[in-house]
Amino acid sequence: MSSPVTLAKGPQAPRRGILRMVRNAFRSLHLPLDDGFAIAGLVIYAVFVLVALFAPQIATHDPTEILFTATFDLAADRRPGEDGFIMGTTSLGRDVFSQLVYGTQSALLIGITAAVMVALIGSIVGVVAGYFGGWTDTILMRLADIAFGIPFLPFVIVLAAFLEPSIWNVVIAMALILWRDTGRVIRSQVLTLRSRAYVEAARVSGSSDLKIILRHIAPNILPLSFLYGSIAIGWAILTEASISFLGFGDSSTISWGYMLQDAFASQALSKNAFYWFVPPGICIILIVSAGFFISRGYEKILFPKLGR
């Protein structure tokens, strides 16, 4: 530590740069860390992310493998704990616990990609419409009107029927339709920002439109984008579950919706196999409400006067 100059030039310098970048990226998320609910939501997310990352280590079986007992009987409809299956097995002899663990991966994958798409498209549409106004605004807002007129779930069903079954259908449908709410809200926010003195000042001093948008507009709408993004994660997971449940999902990917569809189609309800169809629902509730809790935190940042 005697000569900080050499230290900065040493091999640690790039790592420090990365650290700073990570810290800045983290800070630019504006995580709502002063709200109890929001922290609970973030903790729930962290747990699910860990489960998804370490799914191969946590799961006790291959989630798609048909299992047999030591005496070569099909291990179907085992109750929790029976024959060593933590949460029992499905009617086809698959391990419920392992399916639940692997389901975390597809839920997070869909949820986060869809949320990023919705927030990104909605923000871009909102900023462009609000900032440039005129015809651009008219066209984009009429497109939003049309998107509001399309029933979302039926649209995903029809889309899924025409495309190859894939978990990405939900993401595509959300990108096509659900930017509408984010777009409208951000547009009205940009309309008020545009007339602020510092934006006027930047324009008068000759800043380009792109520079004004990136420097002065974008930072102010970021929390709003995150608010809608954190709600969109839940929407995506709920939609994927509904689509899989209706039988339009990708049956080669294990998801919570697929598990529920499998349970429903295999008469798990009349067999009182609560251990099979309750846990996936609980997981969905946890991850979706975590999104709601985080969005409440962003609301507090955005509208401090509400104070609720």
Add this chain to the structure above:
Amino acid sequence: MKGLTAIGSRVLQTVFVLWAVVTILFLMFRLMPGNPMAAYIDPNFTLEQQEALMARFGLDRPLWEQYFIYLWNLLQGDLGESFFYREPVADRILSLLPNTLILTFSSLIIAYVFGILAGSYLAWKRGGLTEQIAIPLVLTTRAMPEFWLGMILLAIFSFWLGWFPAGGTRSPGAEFPTYFALYTSRDFLMHMTLPVLTLAIYSQGLPLLLMRSNMLDVMKEDFVTMARIKGLSSWTVVIRHAARNALLPVMTSFAISVGYQIQGNVVVETVFSWPGLGRELVRAVSIADYPLAQGAFLMIAVVVILMNLVADLLYALLDPRVNRE
């Protein structure tokens, strides 16, 4: 006069959105991979039937001509022939619509009555333990997949306790002379209970949270303070003075909820084998009955678009400030 032009332009906008959705639907069903005629002609139809449909929808003509024929037929209420039922799609859809509307409106009325009362109560009990427990609980009901809630209710009350039937609208063999007799029968009510309960539990969150936050705003107003000073009991103040004023925005959200509910019905109707528009859409798509799928989608879209219009008009009517732009 200004109000009238505002209403007029909003109605025009609705017509525009309807046209756009109809066009998107046309393109989706015509441009899908495979034979463009597959949208209307089942290979199992007889040659004569095929030729008749070809002429009716102009399927041998260029796409743009087909588009105008499609629009013209649509205006006359002609949605084509269902592959599966071998009957006009429009008839099929109209016969299913009442089942869906009954489910939607009964559940929403229950949800709104409960939501408004519970929302006022929570605003009154602001900051207490009740709130600490109730709000996360309400958010949880919003985070539930509707079909999963339906499955749980079905497993408990139908399969386990045996209190309610597992699906459909009537017991096997039950016949009713008229629709009125069916809809007012005990049998129908028993079949309706679980799906209505599912939808109501899911939908009460919106009116509840909305009512609560409006109440909190209204209760800061002077006339509420005045009523308190007059010495009225606090519950009387809440209901007589604050709730009345907080109610209007909640009522406009009812129209929006109808639109959302009719989309959400797709999954709940499937869980309870309820013969409505939503389940029909799912079935039509999975058995590739394209005309029926198109018709069911269109009907749902029309309800959504009209309800958006109703909500906007109500909002303008109840809050004159909206028109001042």
